[in-house]
Amino acid sequence: xxxxxxxxxxSLSIHAAPSDVFMNFEAFLSNTETRVHSHPWGQVQLISGGxxxxxxxxxxxxxxxxxxxxxxxxxxxxxxNRRPLExxxxxxxxxxxxxxPSQTSLIKVTPIVQAIVEDFRHRAIxxxxxxxxxxxxxxxxxxxxxRESQRHFLPTSxxxxxxxxxxxxxxxxxxxxxxxxxxxRVHTTERTLARYCQAELGMSFTEWRLRVRYLYSxxxxxxxxxxxxxxxxxxxxxxxxxxxxxxxxxxxxxxxYKNRLTAPV
Numbered sequence: 001x002x003x004x005x006x007x008x009x010x011s012l013s014i015h016a017a018p019s020d021v022f023m024n025f026e027a028f029l030s031n032t033e034t035r036v037h038s039h040p041w042g043q044v045q046l047i048s049g050g051x052x053x054x055x056x057x058x059x060x061x062x063x064x065x066x067x068x069x070x071x072x073x074x075x076x077x078x079x080x081n082r083r084p085l086e087x088x089x090x091x092x093x094x095x096x097x098x099x100x101p102s103q104t105s106l107i108k109v110t111p112i113v114q115a116i117v118e119d120f121r122h123r124a125i126x127x128x129x130x131x132x133x134x135x136x137x138x139x140x141x142x143x144x145x146x147r148e149s150q151r152h153f154l155p156t157s158x159x160x161x162x163x164x165x166x167x168x169x170x171x172x173x174x175x176x177x178x179x180x181x182x183x184x185r186v187h188t189t190e191r192t193l194a195r196y197c198q199a200e201l202g203m204s205f206t207e208w209r210l211r212v213r214y215l216y217s218x219x220x221x222x223x224x225x226x227x228x229x230x231x232x233x234x235x236x237x238x239x240x241x242x243x244x245x246x247x248x249x250x251x252x253x254x255x256x257y258k259n260r261l262t263a264p265v
Contacts, residue, residue: 006033006080017041019127020093021137023120028081030100036078042097043089044144045069046109046117049222049261050085051215054078055207056104062154064215067106068144073097075104083219087228088117091138099145106150111251113143155213157200161186161193169209173216174234179205217242223259227254 007034045052046068054061054069056077063069071077073094092100103109116136128134157163165182169175180190197205213234220230231242246254
């Protein structure tokens with residue numbers, strides 16, 4: 001995916017946490033980039049509508065809306081989003097982070113967490129003051145504080161064979177070049193490429209490309225294409241297998257995803 005001109009997001013001047021748990025809500029424009037920074041608290045980064053890319057000490061993390069990025073205290077990071085998105089950071093004091101992963105990870109966003117975040121966003125609440133809101137914050141922490149996380153949704157590799165292939169697929173998600181054809185282009189064998197995919201990416205080439213197409217389908221749905229149009233664009237003969245693929249990753253049908261994009265805030 002070719003990078004457009006980026007807008008540098010202004011730094012947030014928070015020198016002291018206002019509470020053990022506080023939230024920051026923002027609406028990021030397309031091609032917004034944050035400076036490299038860290039926090040003395042843990043941070044769960046949640047988004048709605050787009051895809052958040054984050055660089056953490058040279059490793060890329062990519063999170064669609066059904067996943068949040070957990071950044072432990074003191075870890076240097078910066079982020080970038082290609083499309084507009086609604087952003088929320090849930091900032092958590094160190095004593096409350098014991099049940100979170102020890103390294104930067106992707107955490108599943110449950111419908112309960114999403115509903116609470118949207119409720120707080122709607123009511124412009126950054127710090128819970130009432131007992132009822134404090135209970136909601138505790139529910140969010142209970143839902144998010146899990147060891148059941150994943151390291152990457154769309155891993156990358158600098159391997160001499162894989163790097164040009166992965167870049168080309170991200171640039172053209174609907175390209176149907178087979179692994180054998182790619183092997184011929186980079187002067188190796190299909191079996192060798194398949195082995196490197198498992199070793200470097202932790203998954204098959206087919207699975208990796210399917211994830212690229214899932215992310216691309218979100219962009220097409222945001223642009224207003226119908227579910228059937230997106231399915232045909234991705235090469236499906238009918239909508240049902242596309243719907244199954246989309247739900248496998250997001251937990252939502254494409255139509256439910258479109259409805260959330262247009263739901264009033």
